[in-house]
Amino acid sequence: MGVRTWIEGWPVYRQLTGSDPLGRGAAAQSGRSKALDARTVTADRVARSVCPYCAVGCGQRVFVKDERIVQIEGDPDSPISRGRLCPKGSASKQLVTGDERATKVRYRRPYATEWEDLDLDTAMDMIVDRVLDARRRGWEEKDSEGRFLRRTRGVASLGGATLDNEENYLIKKLFTAMGAIQVENQARI
Template sequence: MGVRTWIGSWPVYRQFTGDDPLGRGAAAKSAGTERIRARVSEADRVVKSVCPYCAVGCGQDVYVKDGKVTHVEGDPDSPVSRGRLCPKGSATLQLTTGSAREHRVLYRRPYGTEWEPLELDTAMEMIADRVIDARRRGWQWESEDGLRVRRTLGFASLGGATLDNEENYLIKKLFTALGAVQIENQARI
């Protein structure tokens, strides 16, 4: 490498002799900087999402490559979080790729000590059967005063803070249609 080439590689020299007198662009780049690539640059697509941890609803950009989530970061277009995420939101990638994530239904029988895998269809049938049975056993046509109530006290709903308004609306509609009156949300408690 000649002296002229060596001096030409200095950012200050490039700044004063090139088209970048303020040193904010090409003049400030070194060979090492040129090789650096953003960790999200190889993603096939970016999917807009909402953080699932709390009711704030921070926006997230989810980077996907070959159908798998590779990175999650704050969405700068979100009016809620403006690109920022708390420590929990920053760790959202672990929800999809973490080794502790279960990808199957697990069931523990009454008085059982071990979890066993269960088919999703079987689990859904068990839940439906139990809701119908609890509704049937706890159904009340009238109160003790003789007032018509048409309700069940056989089950209740307690929603979590990660549910958004639309999900809470649908849950309220579902449980009201089933006759439940004990419908609450953790965010209100």
């Protein structure tokens, strides 16, 4: 490589001699970065969605290639977010494609040191048995003056921010129908 080739490849030289004196465009790009393409360019299709994290309802564009999500970005056509996403919304691709995402029911028995895999039916039966038992043990039919309460303090719910609006709505309906009075979401805490 000659000195001239080296100098012409130097970003400061390109910045001072080219049409980009502030070094914000072509002068700042290396040959390697010029050759790169965004993941969104090679996508087969784009699906529109709504961010699942909070009640704002920011629009998202989900880029799909070979039936796999390759990128999730803010939707510039969304009147709510106008293409912007918060840090959690920007990382929502990880929610659906992350390697650490749990895909099996894991259970650690009391006093055990290891986790075991359970089939879904067994896990659901265990949950139902425990919820019904806690509801029954904490049930309050009437107060001390004979007024009907029909509630339980044996069951409570604390929703998380990874639940979407529909999930939180259904959880609220379920726990209220069971008589629970402590139904909250971490977004309000």
